[in-house]
Amino acid sequence: METLYHQVADQVETLIRDGVFRDGERLPGVRVLSRQLGVSVATVLQAHQTLEGRGLLEPRERSGYFVRRPPVDAPEPAMSAQDVRPVPVTLRDMAMDLCSDEEKRMVPLATAVPHPDYLPIRQIQQASIWAARRGLESLDYAFPGKSAFRRQIAQRMAALGVAVSPDEILATNGAQEAIIMALRAVTSPGDIVAVESPSFPGILQALEVVGLKVIEIPAHPAEGLSLEGLQLAMDQWPIRACVAVTNHSNPMGMRLSDEHKQRLVSLLEDAGVPLIEDDIYGDLAHSGERPRPAKSFDRTGNVIYCSSFSKTISPGLRLGWIAPGRHFPAVRQQKYFTNLATATLPQIAVAHFLEQGGYDRYLRGARRTYRESVERLRSAVARYFPAGTAVSRPSGGFVLWVQLPANCSGTQVYRLARERGINVAPGIMFSTTGKYENCLRLNAANPWTPRIEEAVRTLGELSAAVLSD
Amino acid sequence: METLYHQVADQVETLIRDGVFRDGERLPGVRVLSRQLGVSVATVLQAHQTLEGRGLLEPRERSGYFVRRPPVDAPEPAMSAQDVRPVPVTLRDMAMDLCSDEEKRMVPLATAVPHPDYLPIRQIQQASIWAARRGLESLDYAFPGKSAFRRQIAQRMAALGVAVSPDEILATNGAQEAIIMALRAVTSPGDIVAVESPSFPGILQALEVVGLKVIEIPAHPAEGLSLEGLQLAMDQWPIRACVAVTNHSNPMGMRLSDEHKQRLVSLLEDAGVPLIEDDIYGDLAHSGERPRPAKSFDRTGNVIYCSSFSKTISPGLRLGWIAPGRHFPAVRQQKYFTNLATATLPQIAVAHFLEQGGYDRYLRGARRTYRESVERLRSAVARYFPAGTAVSRPSGGFVLWVQLPANCSGTQVYRLARERGINVAPGIMFSTTGKYENCLRLNAANPWTPRIEEAVRTLGELSAAVLSD
Missing domain, CATH: 3.90.1150.10 (Aspartate Aminotransferase, domain 1)
Known part of the structure; x- marks a missing residue:
């Protein structure tokens, strides 16, 4: 529930971001704003406190609220240069x-x-107790995933425009394991894989552990992975897979636009190169709609979707999932051979938390x-x-x-x-x-x-x- | 606690096994046995019921108890032949x-x-609830393992003659993951690994997934892995690791004697070949002392010890461990790169179950x-x-x-x-x-x-x- 004062704070923040109020400037008085925005003085004051929390306003005694945003603000980093050749990791x-x-x-x-x-510790504790009370149901093997968990995931993915059945989803020990299994399923040691740059170190580690070479593709700080860079690399090298964090990537935080995602999916599909999509930050969009994954534009099963609850519910659950599209049989075999199954109790606990609506509230x-x-x-x-x-x-x-x-x-x-x-x-x-x-x-x-x-x-x-x- | 009637049942079973009582023979009456063994009639009857449960006695109305053991018994399988060369899996x-x-x-x-x-479902359910109530402690990252769990494991291993500190133990998603990590840590794709034959399929799957070749070493049904066969293979081929289930192996159930274990450890140490020991059945010795692991004869850190609670507490916990000896850093890196850590809650639950003595009672x-x-x-x-x-x-x-x-x-x-x-x-x-x-x-x-x-x-x-x- 967006409270009124949060709405007001968001409005004022937009005014500041758009340069309507500049750094060091005094904001209009609370009474003026109250009149302009049609809300009470108390609401304006609460909004101001929120913006103070966000580091955007500074109260000065007897003078009111001043914009604290640095004059120029720090610029965003520039796009990185294209690499010349793939290298072992x-x-x-x-x-x-x-x-x-x-x-x-x-x-x-x-x-x-x-x-x-920042995590819903108390809620997931309750859900874990609930799961533990299920006894055997939480203690038997769950290969390739507990059906209650897979069903909840399928429902969430459907809401993001991805139609996958629970049977096409495997539970994993976090997204890292999902990415590793995806890489092993579609590449052989020595193959070349394209990644956005700068890259999440876990992805580079995954490439190293699988024995792959990497070609780093420049990424624009706002737009993400350069499709031109990717095309250039594919023209030059026999690239076997592309790994991308499509929403709010780590470390740059970039989010690909829908159009960008669609083009990325087409480009790779046409080239017969699987896209391994890591979407662990998608649920943590700061505002507005939860962004769609690239997988939602996938019509041929070429996108291997990886995600987890490590960033949103708790890292110690070690609970992620993978929807490998047409690579399902190969990924299933990887999972079975590597560690058979993912711990059952966390799956039951998280399925319960999702089903009860706790996750969305959180x-x-x-x-x-x-x-x-x-x-x-x-x-x-x-x-x-x-x-x-x-x-x-x-x-x-x-x-x-x-x-x-x-x-x-x-x-x-x-x-x-x-x-x-x-x-x-x-x-x-x-x-x-x-x-x-x-x-x-x-x-x-x-x-x-x-x-x-x-x-x-x-x-x-x-x-x-x-x-x- | 061995009850009296169990002792009596064991005695009678020995008599049957030794051929004192043969198949189809009628046992002496309960009064006679009661006198001979110096126990009450009720105890003899309880013992008979136990032996009936073991499939060794059969009550016939108004005639007493008859030995049901097949006359010749099935013989044990013969030792398998030595393979000629390593093959890809x-x-x-x-x-x-x-x-x-x-x-x-x-x-x-x-x-x-x-x-x-057969599993302590109720007890581990209680321990899981206990663990879930710890809140954050059961939900944060535990790399490379929760200290309470690693401490309990170190204590148990000490009792088996293996001196390892908790810091030398990593929690894994079952023994399968432990074996895979061990293999990846000490071999490269294409290397040759020796295994006992017949082999647990999970080990062969591990070799396949890591891209290794296998040379299968004959195993005697009672004595286990043939050291002569192993020596022969090592003379012929550049073997990079040996995987063995040392106690009650799957499928043959063989258990290496202490002397055999000691010689195996020395042989491999002298050859500079790591031994990957899988000891998941050691706690399920049918009687007598819990057998020692080969690791207890390891003086140089050459033995990588793998085990889990999947066969004894519950498979859905996906909880195992590895004590990699001098290969610790390489295994630690494998674990970190592959899936960072093992789920925390099962570690806390099992540590509690062990600490409270529930596991030994079970x-x-x-x-x-x-x-x-x-x-x-x-x-x-x-x-x-x-x-x-x-x-x-x-x-x-x-x-x-x-x-x-x-x-x-x-x-x-x-x-x-x-x-x-x-x-x-x-x-x-x-x-x-x-x-x-x-x-x-x-x-x-x-x-x-x-x-x-x-x-x-x-x-x-x-x-x-x-x-x-």
Whole structure:
């Protein structure tokens, strides 16, 4: 339920974003706004407090509310350059360092894992107790997935314009496993796979573990994967699959338009190249409609759809799914040979949570929370980082992609930050070809505390220091 | 706690097995036995009922108890022949047919999955509810395993003579995933791996999915993997790993002696070949001490120990573990890249169940139940199958390996049986080289019902029919 004051806050935010009110300007008084917008003074005040929470307004004593948005705002990062040739993927242990026990004691800006306050812990706890009480039903094998779970997933996918039967869906241990199984089903070691760049490190790790070569396709910060870049790469190389995070990708947050998705699906279908779609952030669109997946434009079963509840319900459930289209038999065999089935109890718990409407209720609040959190962190980066820093403007999800001024080593900032107990993800993790040495990815899914704000300030100072070295 | 009447039943069983009482003979009257054994008449009667349950005695009205053991008993299968060369593994979809939904409606003699009556469903349900009530603790990421779970596993392993710290253990989605990760950690596609023969199909599937070649090593039905055969194979081929089920293997039920284990560990260590040990049946030894794992003789970290609770607590938990010795870093990376972590709630539930002593209590009863079930099915096979049939005599676990007379096609029996709603595992699944065409594997972990007995009789008749074709 969108409350009135949230509607007002959204209206004012749009005015600020559109430049109607500029940074440092004083907003019209609450009485004026109350009259203009036809709402009570109390509602305007509540809206102002919300916008303060979003980091967009600043109250000054006896003077009213001032727009706090940085004058120029940080620009968005530029599109990356096209790579010359595919390369084998060999990563470092860095990814594992990020989620070591040590990280839990550090300021957690590195991994794309929401703070527990952002998750429906209490509800899923109730659903788990409900599931545990089912006894045998929650404890027997569920290959290739519990039917109650698969039915709920099929219903949700239908609502997104994807017609799949429950029998065409497999439960997986998260989306990572889904992507790995998809890759193994449609490629052989040594094959070349196209991915958007910068790439979610988990996708690069999946390519490494399967023994594949990668060609990184440039992505526009707002529009996503360049179709021209993809076509160019396909003209040059025998590409066997393409992996793309179609909605609010990690790390850039870009969301492909429907038209873009449709063209991507056609392009790959015509070339006989399977599209492995990772849609784990789609449910976390910050506002408006839940975006459609590319799979909804798939008419031939060429799109292998992967998703999970790790970002939205809880990572420890390890519950995802895959709808492999015409590659179903190969993926089913991968699943069976690899670990037979996914744990049953989480499937029953999540099916119950979905069926009872709890998930949709949770998402309505979560979308706003994530929007505010991302905006707040974005503002802080713009405020504290050196001039020349660009930062992504995601319309969903909860990570920010920070591009430091050229020649400022993000890896160096990452190292210095760890010494100060702050964990961030260095840009080099997001490519195999060293393209993002001057970048960082930050996780915005943390309640805003002085400790977090201080950490962002420190990161800004460290960046400035590294820059002037 | 061994009750008195169980002790008496064991004594009488030994007398029967040793041939003191032969098939069809009448046992001494209960009063006589009561005097001879120095126990009450009631205890003797309880013991007789137990032996009736084990299929060894048959009451006849007004005549007392008669020994029911078949006169010759079925002999044990012979040792398989050594293969000439390694072969790539390519299996059929048969394995998946066995655990399709259809199987659930058939007489379930195929898959090595215990009937729910054999599992501590109620207790693990309670433990799951307990775990679900922990809230966040059961819902956050647990990479590479929840510490409470890893600590319990380390304690159990210490009791088996294996000194590993909780930090050297990773939680996995069952033992199958553990074996796959171990293989990926120590081999490259195209490498040769030695396995005992007949082999658990899951191991052959693991080799296939990793793209490995297999050399099948003969195994003695009682002593297990032939060390001479293994040495011979290692002299001839560059073997990169050896996979063995060391205690009550599936399908033969063989258990390596401590001395045999020690020699196996030394042989492989000297050759620099990692041993991947699968010990999922060790806790289901039918009597006496829980056998030690080969890992307990490992002084250099060369043994990668894999196990799970799928056979003992519940398959739907999908909870296993791996103690990879010196291969820990490589296995850890495999786990992280493949699906990050294992579901948390089952780990907390099982850790609680173990800590409270529930698992050990359960095992005491389960071992006896499995012994009785195996003996009962064994007797029925000896009774109903054609002359010339051999059947394994496992000292643990719950599967039987049935060797039909030469030229009797087990695959044909399997097909005909499915038409009659009976599911068995055909011998050809247990090798890549067609060695066990005349074999079947039967699952004994089902409550003995007329439906089951009728199915065994039908299998015997089908075998006789196929034989005379």
